[in-house]
Amino acid sequence: MQQVQARIRLLVLYLLVSLPILIYGAVRALEASNNSPIDWVDGRFSERRVYDHFSEQFGPGDAVVISWAECWWTDPRLDEAVRRLRTDAEFQDADGNSYFHAVACGRETLLALTGQKPALQPGNGVTADDPAAVRISPESGAAEDDNGLFSAANLQLSEVQAVQRLQGLLIGRDGRLTTIVCTLNSAGLALRARLVPRICEVVAEVCGTKVEELKLAGPVIDGLTVDEASHRSLTKFALPSTIVILVICILSLKSITAALVVFLTACFCQGLILAVIYYSGERLSALLIILPPLVQVLAVSGGIHLMNYYLNALRTMEPRQAAVECFRLGWLPSLLSLGTTAMGTASLLVSGLLPIRLFGIYGTVGVLCTAAAVLTAVPCSMMLLGRKRAGSEQQSAEQVPGGPPAEGVWHRLTALLCNYNAVSILILFGLMGLAAVGLPDLRTSVRIETLYEPNSRIMQDYAWLEDRIGALVPIEILLQFSADCQLNDRQRMDLVWKVDRVLKQQPTVKAVMSALTLFPDPPRMPGLSRSIQASLINRGIRAARPQFERAALLRTTAEGDTWRLTARVSALEPLDYGDVLKQLEQALVEPLEQAPVQARHQITLSTSGIMPLVHQIQGQLLSDLFNSLMSALVVITLTMTLVQAGILNGILAMASNVFPIVIAFGLMGLLAVPMDIGSVMTASIALGIAVDDTLHFLTFFRRELQHPGATRRSAVLATYLDCGPAMIQTSVSCGVGLLVFAFSDFVPTSRFAVLMAFLLALALAGDLLLLPALLLSPAGKLYESSKKNVTAE
DSSP states (O other), X not given: OHHHHHHHHHHHHHHHHHHHHHHHHHHHHHHOBOOOGXXXXXXXXXXXXXXXXXXXXXXXXXXXXXXXXXXXXXXXXXXXXXXXXXXXXXXXXXXXXXSEEEEEEHHHHHHHHHTSSOOOOGGGTOOTTOTTOOOOOGGGXXXXXXXXXXXXXXXXXXXXXXXXXHBTTTBOTTSSBBOEEEEEOHHHHHTHHXXXXXXXXXXXXXXXXXXXXXXXXXXXXXXHHHHHHHHHHHXXXXXXXXXXXXXXXXXXXXXXXXXHHHHHHHHHHHHHHHHHHHHTTOOBOTTGGGHHHHHHHHHHHHHHHHHHHHHHHTTTXXXXXXXXXXXXXXXXXXXXXXXXXXXXXXXXXXXXXXHHHHHHHHHHHHHHHHHHHHHHHHHHHHHHHOOOOOHHHHHHHHTSTTSHHHHHHHHHHHHHHHHTHHHHHHHHHHHHXXXXXXXXXXXXXXXXXGTBOTTSHHHHHHHHHHHHTOOOEEEEEEEEEETTOOOOHHHHHHHHHHHHHHHHTSTTOOEEESHHHHSOOOOOOTTOOHHHHHHHXXXXXXXXXXXXXXXXXXXXXXXEEEEEEEEEEOSSSOOOHHHHHHHXXXXXXXXXXXXXXXXXXXXXXEEESHHHHHHHHHHHHHHXXXXXXXXXXXXXXXXXXXXXXXXXHHHHHHHHHHHHHHHHHHHXXXXXXXXXXXXXXXXXXXXXXXXXXXXXXXXXXXXXXXXXXXXXXXXXXXXXXXXXXXXXXXHHHHHHHHHGGGGOSBHHHHHXXXXXXXXXXXXXXXXXXXXXXXXXXXXXXXXXXXXXXXXXX
């Protein structure tokens, strides 16, 4: 025994030496986070490949949209703000490369369209894809028109025309309000946490407004807000959650020493997984930031079970012997329960979304580390810290839950499930059946309203901008002509016009930007034949092609021409993006059918951009839920059949574990509550956690059943007395501890906490009601047969 204590002290010394490294890694992990839906998928995802190809042609969609109450296009200070954003050194790297792919402003674009200022060239601060560079100049080829019908002057718009064409895009509904749009490149996106505040400060300083009065939107703001909200959730609610768990541990175990051992073990596990994330080179995402509280839940759950074994053994043994006994009794169910939880998290590796796969990797590592820490820390700590049973300790031991005051409850529950066995099972399975009706109606969403509270600043900014400027979600429509297509520029522009008209007829489309936005209506040409008019219009369009390319509305490559049309739909209206895309694809069949017959096979229409990618991610979420859950069910069921020494035994044991999942997600379907990326993970994780109590219950049930003269009823009652209190304690401490995060203003974190607490409560009901009811039913005779086999052996 002295050698064992020496080893334990040496282990403590090693832990103390490594503690600074662990704390440093944990703190650094909390300092960095990065969340962008675009980064949730890689090149294996078909829509991501389409989006990447679009970005190569026309530039990324990572934009920051900025406006405020007096951001009028007539204000010349906007020119200085745009100039500073393009030229200030703080927005460039050490080599002088800008962090912006483009900086555009409604004022600059409008003035360029009306010819009120010289054309802006890429060399003086405008990128090749900047919408500001749209003014037609004689150098672009307009001089080829001998009649002057498409001279530079005739290719310009009037102020009224320019305002009308830009309304809903860069000009507000009132004809005065405008925006500044900063599109970040990959280098800028990595520094968005630093760049966005400086962008706001520069704009506010130059334009005479306040930073807090600026209205911000766009994918960059979405990702940055997720970073801030998820990090704020952890820093704000981690401490209250930890305190709640500690208090419940003390109240449950009725021993400050025992509660502190469990609590500190859970804290160590939290720090360890954060350090693993940091030292492996990964950054916290909105999902990984949920992992530390989850690891704490698992550590507390396993620790309370082991500590209850210790406190029960302490009634009849010395502390050191009780520590050995708690390990002897608890190592198998603890390893099995945490092992099945690891299977649940590992099942997330089948996901097509990177954040969920990472959660599966680090979640599995965290669970395995938790198993090792709990099985090491609890017995070893109590071997060193355990005291002989003085009067107070004896009293504490006698008050271990499950003693005389609680026995009546377990007796009555056992009698109820035994006397009304068929009714109990029928009611519980009936609830599952009713809830299962809602499973086909489950829906997923990663839309902005599923991420934030309605009164949050980002939602208010989106509402302000959509009300005063226009819809903010772009759908990119690409009209492609192959290199061997014989249609001239006028015929191609005519097809662009037909597509533009069809898009504007769709009720969900609020505005459309295309080459037609920049090109003036053809002038009247009386006295000229149709062929000459067509030739002159063709010349005008050809003259404007360089300007279309500068505005990122046209790309010409060896494969042919690609004309870009951007349709804008609302970010806040209750739209099903899948339905919107289907409607657009159906509507776009018409203009293709109107193309010349000989060229139809040389023309294609497709959609791209962030919105189709987001829609594909939504579908992937539901697919991931099903795939990960099925993977976890298969693996855990196979494990249970091995552990319970029989196929039917394993299936019987799994019934109580499926119970919480069917009811929780069935209710979500019935109540039309959308699942977000946080909710998707709860099914597999909850399945693993539910198996925890099931294995503890069945392990003790089988042990009790081996005693001479034992019946299934007596074994259930004895198991209630041994495991019931610990099961309630773990569920309450973990559920209430997680519920603290329900007050987070970041909806995925809040919903994850509520759903996990609900699933834990249902899992407790399944293990304390459904599982014993099945064991007391005729199906429970399967375990009596295993008893006979053991006796025969």
